Amino acid sequence: MDDAIVLKGLRKSFRTGVRMEPKEVLQGLDLRVRPGSIFGFLGPNGAGKTTTIKTVVGLVRPTAGQVTVFGHPAGTAKAAELLGFLPENPYFYEYLNPAETLNFYGGFFAGSRAERRELVEELLDKFDLQTVRNQRIKTFSKGMRQRLGMAQALVGRPQLLVLDEPMSGLDPIGRHRIKEAIRDAAERGITVFFSSHILADVEDLCSEVGLLLSGQLAKIGSLEELLVNQSQTYLLQFDRVTRDTARSLQSGGLKGKLSGERFLVRTEDPDEVGPLLDQVRQAGGRILAVQPLRETLEEYFVRQAGS
């Protein structure tokens, strides 16, 4: 099976300012998104995430390079049939209601009216829009618009969902609903490619992450590869530790915390872990946990973006 998204040497320049000087937003971007994965696309503002997304969905034409969706060139009808797109802050026809909106978008795909009607009902149910099905969109809250946006992205039964900042500006309940929708789509075999600034959500959802910096892919991999392998810190937890043992454990420069008989200590040297465990055992202490501390995605992001 072809990769869901393939970007090869993708470049995009825009002419800006009075002199119309070209500004290269994407500088030879290479990326592959495996089918069935939930791919988080990260990067600071201005890194080129939205431009990349727009080339994938055919709204922006690359200056150079190739973009394919399941093997079909981006922007072609065949590629568009296979993807669903939720733009950042989606806009709809304000005079339509959700049922009319979904029916309208469904009209771009093959299928009978009865099939479309059935799908529209299914999506209205799924995204809690049945109670407002006859209400005009201009009265909708941000959360309702986002849910409708997800519904319209799914209206063609896509194999790939491309979501630009799907959780931005939502309250916790709204975020939860969108995350559930993403998980549900992934469970049904749909590949999800989304950009987000809410790193906790990316960490929660994604099987793979790409970090875009200044129009180039700085890092790509699973969260485990990116975060765990970077970690050199271990958290050790002990019980039945006396004040003297705690003092002795800290004599080598380590700083720990003793609460009653519980002792917590961190070390950044993996070679130190074994001797510490031996020392506690010999002093009659009990080992509760030895835990490699994973860097959070936020820490990783800040470190990478900063460097």
Added chain:
Amino acid sequence: MRVIWNIGANTFREAIRNRVLYIILVFAFFFILGSRFLGSISVGQDVKIIKDMGLAGISLFAVLVAIFVGTSIVYQEIERRTIYTILSKPVRRREFVIGKYLGLCMTLATVVAAMTVVLGLQLWLVGAGFDLSFLVAISLTLAELFVITSVAVLFSTVASPLLSAVFTFCFYIIGHTIRNILGLLQFVDSDIVRRFLSGIYFVLPNLDNFNVHREVVHGLPLAWPAIGYSLGYGVAYSALMLTLAALALGKRDF
């Protein structure tokens, strides 16, 4: 075709839910109804005056609708970003342009039909009625509107609604006065000005070719070959404008 029809039907739905359309229609109805008053103070010319004013009113107010709705029809989609969710679906950009045009043409046909019904009632009240030539005049007015709409759609893909409205209105005015350019040419000495005026004459359509109001009002015979030529020319001109609009939209990044 399914895609074009879907966009066209939605454009039509958008237009008929627009309040400004109804404001223009109310003015149009008053204008057409007012023709009866003017007809009543004329001596035996009431039917002619009602027909003349009615046909002129239909043309004028429908052009207002074409300019008002047509000049923002694509631009608004880009400004409001509704185009993002449409062009990311299996929709070619040319299908989008043709669909928007089709929707606007359906709106204009509905507006013209409504005004024609009001005018028909007026004529019926004074004991007159429709004949074939009257329907031909209405059809030619519609054809002219379709040409103007194609120009409005083209401007809408490249300029703001205000600029598009100004350009389209100029197109309408020049289109109706273009015969005068031929007259002007014989008085012009400058070669550059002569070439410029000739260029305008060949680039812009003669919209007066779509006007048979005089023949209809005065019961004169219709020149069928000329009508056929005008219709063919209108179709070709509209197709050219829509092709240019599709090319302009095709080159855009969103």
